[in-house]
Amino acid sequence: MFNIDPVCKKKLRRKEAYGIVKYGGTAYHLCCKACQEEFVRNPLPHIPDGAPGTPRITPRSGYN
Numbered sequence: 001m002f003n004i005d006p007v008c009k010k011k012l013r014r015k016e017a018y019g020i021v022k023y024g025g026t027a028y029h030l031c032c033k034a035c036q037e038e039f040v041r042n043p044l045p046h047i048p049d050g051a052p053g054t055p056r057i058t059p060r061s062g063y064n
Contacts, residue, residue, distance in 0.1 A: 003029035006046040007038050020058040023047070027058065 002011045010031045014020075017029035019036045023043050030036040039046055040057065 005029060005031040005035050006043075007035040022056045022058055 001014070003014055003017065004011055005017075006028050008031060012029060012031050014029060016031070018032045019030045021028050021030060021036060021039055021043075023039075024047070026047075028039060028043075028047070030039055036057070
């Protein structure tokens with residue numbers, strides 16, 4: 001299964017994600033530090049329905 005980085009639109013597998021940010025009840029998979037920082041700084045332009053909330057970075061482990 002593939003996920004789409006909401007910032008750069010890159011297709012990636014969950015285990016390839018640099019980070020996962022939860023926002024508005026949805027987990028977003030980001031491909032790199034720059035995309036993660038951009039999403040955390042300003043998520044609304046990068047999500048289709050502009051869900052309100054505060055971005056939360058999900059810690060990664062070797063089991064994700």
